[in-house]
Amino acid sequence: MPPPMEERADRILSAASRAGVGPAEVRVERAQHSMLTVRGDEVETLSEDEGFGFGISVFVDGCEGFASASDFSDATIEEAVAAALEAARASRTARRHPFAPSMPTSRARFRTPVEVEPWAVPVDEQIALLVDANARALRHSKVILARSFVGWYRFERLYASSAGARIEQDLVETGAGLSVTAAADGIVEVRSYPTTMFTWRAAGYELVRELDLPGNVERTCAEAVRLLEAPLCPSGSSTVLLGPYMMMLQIHESIGHPLELDRVLGDEKGFAGASFATPDLLGRRYGSDLMNVVVDPTMGDALGSYGFDDEGTPAARRPVIRDGILVDYLSSRESAARLGRSSTASMRTVGWKHKPIVRMSNLSLLPGDSSLDDLVATTGEGLLIEHATAGSIDDNRLDFQFAAEVGYRIRDGRLTGELVRRPSYAGRTPEFWSSLDGLGDASTWRCGGTPSCGKGQPLQIAHVSHGSPVARFRGVRIGVHP
Amino acid sequence: MIGAGQAWQVVDRLLARAARTGVDLQVTLVGEDGNLTRFAGSEIHQNISQRDLYVILRAARGGAVAQVSVHGTDPAVHDRALDRAVALLAKARPIPGFDALPTGSAPEEHSFVAPGAGRVTLAHKAAVVKNAHRIAAEAGALAYGVFVTGRTTIAIGSTRGVRSSLEATDATFETVCAQAEASGYASTSGLDPLRLDVEGAAREAAEKVARRGPLDCLPAGEYEVVLEPHAVAEILGQFAYYGASGRVHNDRMSFLLGREGQRVFSERVTIRDDGADASRSLPLPFDLEGLPRKAATFVDRGVFLGAAHDRASVLRTSAPPCALSRSTAGILGFFGSPPMPLHLSLEPGACSAAELVRGIERGVYVTRLWYVRMQDRIEGVSTGLTRDGTFAIENGEIGRPLRSARFTQGLSELLTRVTAVSSDGLLHVPTTWFEPRVRIGSWAPALRIAGMRFTS
Numbered sequence: 004m005p006p007p008m009e010e011r012a013d014r015i016l017s018a019a020s021r022a023g024v025g026p027a028e029v030r031v032e033r034a035q036h037s038m039l040t041v042r043g044d045e046v047e048t049l050s051e052d053e054g055f056g057f058g059i060s061v062f063v064d065g066c067e068g069f070a071s072a073s074d075f076s077d078a079t080i081e082e083a084v085a086a087a088l089e090a091a092r093a094s095r096t097a098r099r100h101p102f103a104p105s106m107p108t109s110r111a112r113f114r115t116p117v118e119v120e121p122w123a124v125p126v127d128e129q130i131a132l133l134v135d136a137n138a139r140a141l142r143h144s145k146v147i148l149a150r151s152f153v154g155w156y157r158f159e160r161l162y163a164s165s166a167g168a169r170i171e172q173d174l175v176e177t178g179a180g181l182s183v184t185a186a187a188d189g190i191v192e193v194r195s196y197p198t199t200m201f202t203w204r205a206a207g208y209e210l211v212r213e214l215d216l217p218g219n220v221e222r223t224c225a226e227a228v229r230l231l232e233a234p235l236c237p238s239g240s241s242t243v244l245l246g247p248y249m250m251m252l253q254i255h256e257s258i259g260h261p262l263e264l265d266r267v268l269g270d271e272k273g274f275a276g277a278s279f280a281t282p283d284l285l286g287r288r289y290g291s292d293l294m295n296v297v298v299d300p301t302m303g304d305a306l307g308s309y310g311f312d313d314e315g316t317p318a319a320r321r322p323v324i325r326d327g328i329l330v331d332y333l334s335s336r337e338s339a340a341r342l343g344r345s346s347t348a349s350m351r352t353v354g355w356k357h358k359p360i361v362r363m364s365n366l367s368l369l370p371g372d373s374s375l376d377d378l379v380a381t382t383g384e385g386l387l388i389e390h391a392t393a394g395s396i397d398d399n400r401l402d403f404q405f406a407a408e409v410g411y412r413i414r415d416g417r418l419t420g421e422l423v424r425r426p427s428y429a430g431r432t433p434e435f436w437s438s439l440d441g442l443g444d445a446s447t448w449r450c451g452g453t454p455s456c457g458k459g460q461p462l463q464i465a466h467v468s469h470g471s472p473v474a475r476f477r478g479v480r481i482g483v484h485p
Numbered sequence: 486m487i488g489a490g491q492a493w494q495v496v497d498r499l500l501a502r503a504a505r506t507g508v509d510l511q512v513t514l515v516g517e518d519g520n521l522t523r524f525a526g527s528e529i530h531q532n533i534s535q536r537d538l539y540v541i542l543r544a545a546r547g548g549a550v551a552q553v554s555v556h557g558t559d560p561a562v563h564d565r566a567l568d569r570a571v572a573l574l575a576k577a578r579p580i581p582g583f584d585a586l587p588t589g590s591a592p593e594e595h596s597f598v599a600p601g602a603g604r605v606t607l608a609h610k611a612a613v614v615k616n617a618h619r620i621a622a623e624a625g626a627l628a629y630g631v632f633v634t635g636r637t638t639i640a641i642g643s644t645r646g647v648r649s650s651l652e653a654t655d656a657t658f659e660t661v662c663a664q665a666e667a668s669g670y671a672s673t674s675g676l677d678p679l680r681l682d683v684e685g686a687a688r689e690a691a692e693k694v695a696r697r698g699p700l701d702c703l704p705a706g707e708y709e710v711v712l713e714p715h716a717v718a719e720i721l722g723q724f725a726y727y728g729a730s731g732r733v734h735n736d737r738m739s740f741l742l743g744r745e746g747q748r749v750f751s752e753r754v755t756i757r758d759d760g761a762d763a764s765r766s767l768p769l770p771f772d773l774e775g776l777p778r779k780a781a782t783f784v785d786r787g788v789f790l791g792a793a794h795d796r797a798s799v800l801r802t803s804a805p806p807c808a809l810s811r812s813t814a815g816i817l818g819f820f821g822s823p824p825m826p827l828h829l830s831l832e833p834g835a836c837s838a839a840e841l842v843r844g845i846e847r848g849v850y851v852t853r854l855w856y857v858r859m860q861d862r863i864e865g866v867s868t869g870l871t872r873d874g875t876f877a878i879e880n881g882e883i884g885r886p887l888r889s890a891r892f893t894q895g896l897s898e899l900l901t902r903v904t905a906v907s908s909d910g911l912l913h914v915p916t917t918w919f920e921p922r923v924r925i926g927s928w929a930p931a932l933r934i935a936g937m938r939f940t941s
Contacts, residue, residue, distance in 0.1 A: 046578045048822075050552035051569065055562070056537070070534040073556035083536070090532035093522070093607035097529045097615040126576040134578075148736055184737065191737050191863050270525045272668075273629035273661045274916065276855075276872075356920075358533050395856040397870045397889050402941055404868050404891060406860045425861055429891075429941060460521055460631050461535070462917035485866055485894045485938055 008033075008171070011075050012163035015059055018080045019165070022088060026062045026106050027165045030313060032355035037122065038154040041133035043141060047150070049126070056355040059083055063091040065101020069358040102337045104314070106166035111317075113310025115175040117207035121155035124208045129153045136216040140183045143224045145231065147191075148184035153177075153211055154203075156454070156466070158354070160313075168315045176306055176466060178203035178454065179211045181220065185227035192424055194227035194408055196220075198248040198390050201451025203466065205308040226409065226422070233422040236410055238482035242382050242475065243428060244441075246389030247449035249407050250471035253391075254368055255456070257432040258289075258296055259467070261400035262323055262331075263349070263458075264338040265361040275458050276398025279432065280329065282342055289329045290436025293371055296324035298333055298347060300364035306452020306468035307364035309351075314359060316348040323347075323366070327436075335361050353463040360459050367450065367470030371442025378441045378475055380416040386481060387411040387418065387473075388426045404429040404483055428481045441475035448472040487516035487538055487558070489594070489650045492640035499542065499563055500644055506571050509586045511643040513541040513773060513814070517922035519635030522610045527618035527627045529611060539921035543814070544570035545586045548579035552814075583800055586774070589647030593771050597763055598636070599677030602654035605634055610678075613658075617687035621662045624691035630660035631916050634678045637923065641775035649775035655767050655924045657914045658683045661873050662690040666700050667886055669693020670715065670853045670873035674914035674926060676763065693852065693874040696886050701877070703890040707936040709848035711841045711878065716871075717929035718913035719854040721829045723867055723896060724756065725927075727859050729783050731794035731811070732823035735801045740865025740897060741789050745804055749789045750900035753834060756784040758793070758808065758826035765928035766828040767914055773814040773822070781808035783826065787901075795824035830928035834906025841905055841933040848878035849887065849937070860893065868893040868940075893940040900934075907931040 008031045019027040033055045040048040056073035061084070068091030070083040095101075133151040140149035155177045162170040180202040182195040196219045204210050245253060261278040265271055280289070300309050300318035311317055314336055323331045332342075335350035338361060352359040379387075390408035397403075410426035412419045430438075452468030487495075496512045503510035516538050523531035540563055541554040551573035555566040579585075610632050621628035633656065640650040658681055659672035671689035673681045712720075726733060733739045741749060759780035761770040772778050774795070783790055791807030795814070799806050811824040842850065852874030860868045868891060875887040907930040914926030 044578070045580050046549070048552075049550070049573055049577050050554070051573065052554040053562075053566070054556040056556055066529075066532075068532050068534075071536065073537045073539075074558050076558075079536075083534075086534040086536075089607050090520070090522075090534055093611040094529040094532045096608070096611035097524065097527070097618060099528050126573060130576065130578065150736075186737060193738075269627075269629065270530055272525055272663060273523070273631060273659065356535055356537060358531060360531075393858045393860050395858045395860075395868045395870070395891075397891070398855055398872050399889075402870065402889070402891055404860070404893070404941075427860055457917070460523060460633070460916050461519075461533075461922070462919065464919075483860075483868070483893055483940055485898065485940075 008161040009169055012161055015057055015080050016163060016165055018084045019059065019061060022084045024061045024084065024088060027059060028106065029057055029059050029163045030352065030355055031057045031161045033159045034354050035157040038152065039129055039133065040150060040152040041130060041137055042150045043137050044134050046130060054354060058355050058357065059087050060358065061087045061091050062103055064095055065103040066091045066094040066098045068094060071356045102340065104336050106164040107168040107315035108166045109315065110169045111311065112171045114173040115205045115308065117175045119208040121177050121208040132216065136181050136220055139217055139220040140224050143228060145185045145187050145228045146183050146224050147186045149181065151181040151216060153179045162311065162313060162315050164315060170311045170315055172310055174205065174309060175207055176203055177206050177208060177210045179214050179216060181216050181223065183224050183227050185231055187231045190231050192227055192230035194223050194230065195390060196223040198451060199392050199408060200453045201248055201251045203306045203452040203454055204304045205306050206304045229422055230409060230424045233424045236423045236426040236482040238484060240478050241481045242385035242477050243479045243481060244378060244382065244385060244387040244473055244475050246387060246473055247447065247471045248390050248451060249388050250368065250474055251451055251469040252394050252405060254366060254469045254471055256394055256396045257400060257403055259363040259366045262333050263361045264332040264334040267332060268338055268341055274460050279399045279401050284329050287329060288327050289324050290327050290433065291439035292327040293439050293442050294324050294327045294436060295369040296366065297322050297369065298364060298366050300348060302365040305365040305450050306466050312348040312350045313352045314350045316346045318348045321347050333361055333363060351465060353465055357463050360463065362465045363456065363467040365468045370445045370448045370472040372444050373441055375443055375447050375473055378443055378473060379413055379418055382413050382475060383416055385413040386423065386426065387413060388428065401432050403432065426481065427483050428479050429483045430479060435476060438476045438478055439474055440477055443472035486518035486636055487638055489638055489640060489652050492516060492638050492650065496640050496642040499567055500642055502564065502567060503644055508571055508574060509545045509644045511543040511586050511641065511647065514640045515539040515921040515923065516638035517635065519922055520607060522614055522632045524614050525629045527621060529614060532607065537921065540566065542566055542570045544574040546574055548581060548583035548585055549574060549577035550585040551577045580797065583797060586643055586645045587647060587776055587796060588645045589643065589775065593649035593777060595651045595770050597653040597676050597768050599654045601679040602636065602677060605678045610634065613683050617660055617683060620687040620691050624662060624695045626662040626664040626691060626694045628660050628662055633657045633916055635922065643775065647775035649771040651769060653767065656681055657916055658686055659916055660687055660690045662694040664694050667694050667697060668873045674912050696876065698885050700886050700888045703849060703887050703939055705940055707938050709845050710934050710937040711850050712932045712934065713852045714911035714929040714931055715853045715913055716851045717831060717932050718927045719857050721831060721927045721929060723857055723859065725825050725829055727862055727865065729793050730823045730825040731792040731798035731802060731806060734792045735798055738862045740863060744789050745791045747789060748787045749897050750784055750787045751903035752787040753903045753906050754784055754787050754900050755782065755832040756829055757782045757832065758829050760828045765830045765912060767924050767926050769827065769925065772810045772812040774812045776810040778810050783807050793824050793826050798824050827925045828927065831930060833908050833910055833930045836905045836907050838907050838909060838931050841907055841931055842878055842883060843881040845878045845881060850876040850878050850883050865896045866893065867896050890939045891941045892937055894938040899937060902935040903932050904935050905933040
């Protein structure tokens, strides 16, 4: 049996101590990932990845150096410690605002509740499921392509600090989905189930069974085929209802990223960008007073769930926007300290190889009190847009333009059953959120996760989720065509 | 850092073991040793060293393939991965008519190692970065950016006789100089960190931010534009996937589907892919099946010649492929691994950069594009924003700074409107990459475009 993670962490911290390092923290991780994609009846991807390595952060005069490596030989550990030390010392050359964090001391464990371990489900059972779903889709004469997937991640992590903290976490995440492509008369349209981007949860294989891909093929294909006959999204100003799977992207791009405090303070200005939500906005209006937004890494089976962030800060539910007023950011201990605040446990790394940076976890817009029927009935004329496909937003998170798979016409206060294809809409973040005038109740609220949030250099692809009800916005620019 | 010799020891040991199991095996080994010195507000705030050995095993039998990847040098871990790959292979379904691993020909050995790269210490990099901060300060600005250096070893071997290896160094310095709302960007990349013109890039970014004045908004509409090479490289990135990936064509999701042999862009636009050209790329002369990547032209004077394929995707197309052996197997992370060109260049023209601007009475000068996304893949409609150096062009001269502006336009339409191409260009290497560390880039000149459509 290989030595447990704690023994490895102890060896690394001992090496750091021998090298004269003062405060240090180590992250040891075994990360596993499996991905199966099937195109029609052909297995397109059948892959597994396992990484086992460590990252060490050392602090010299308030300057941090980070190094990582993927084996645990004594020589490699000593080289990594030396590299981290060299990086910290070099950083002193150009560091005007050093930060010496106090190292956590707690000992704790956190584990994702899992009913069915996905790695225990036979691969041929998974293949058969996806082949079946695709075959059902391809029975539709106008469906030309069906692709489906099942994937999972497992992260076994140990955070250890030179002050004695030892925090073990075992995080499991699973995702599954189907997309079908329909074509006729030169028109090609795609529909997905359960949605396009936000199909993952912190759960086991029970999620795949709950999703019931084969049982949802008919509805998905029928809508893809109907889209072929639908008109393109009209251009102009409209009232829009955004479905929860559209709202997830809206929340991600125009609330989540702008509130990452490292961006706000300029740390990502060279790459991911900055934020319009500068500290003078704290305590001031972000949008409509219907907005209540919380960050909550402890939110059950939401994808971005954990017990502690990667600085050992315990996770907790915290409001960031209350009644439309900005009340907090997503922060690390260092970025929070720069504003005289405390960390929101948002410092995360995607794995042993990378230095933690400020990330979202589960960031959600809380539901209101309107039923979907009420929202539609009081809309008059408009469009319900659902299932985000693409998004673009400027480097200060102000000017956005998003696209989706499907739009549903609302006329005279009812959903007519008419579809529009390739809907898109655009806006500016503050004005857009101020135009929010209706929020669906808990029955319209959904939570979905994506394992594809990119930030940092080198790129770190974080796993995050968002919850949202259906939301209504007035005077939105739709159908942004060339 | 593992070198090619040690890499082959790992590969050959695994191949010998695979031979005893009766399955075919491809081993892709990527050794990486890299450092990023990141700075913000003229301070170094992240200083990161990463060392890894990434081992990708593709077990195959007939048309079936299964992939298992692991990290580190531990032979026991590698052996377990091989056993797992063989076990997974038993579950894989073969693709009819497909031979999952290619047969090799002559060994490919390439070295693009800058001799001085190993002498670059983190202290040296910090001093270089500090000098860039000084240059920004002279312009009354702060500097943000990154100085990336590293070395990568790739070895790909198979039981079918493929044997390809690469050792390469790389370096990129990029910076944004910012003062209040104004900002300017520049970057420089190459094989040798000691030969990068870091000071030149820092001064270029500082000069842009020094063009002070209130930032005006650009009213929506069509403008004649000059795109710097950084912006053109972003467009090439869109073309590489949505226009030139064989898988995207097979999925009928490309705006160039069925347009082989047709003029799709201006006749001034010729787009090539050459992974061996060290003057225009961070080279990688073979694909991720270890097969030689012959130089290919995808667009010849505006005419689309075809998509890039790997050996699997080409089975599903009736259209003539432009280029084979464009497998990216295993290197593009969670996006999967579609076949695509990795080292695109847009052929230079005859104009100087100054001549591109001269003659434009009223237009827009764009340093860099940001968050370019394909809003409508089938129609090829992209949207994105300008960033870090957008200026009005007035009476043939670069003038007042503008705020970032959004464009929404079909890629074909945009590149059909190219009216001039600069004679000089730039190697643009993104400072982000997926796992493992395979650094690639594109080479682009500046373009003058008759009508770019800004929508907000």
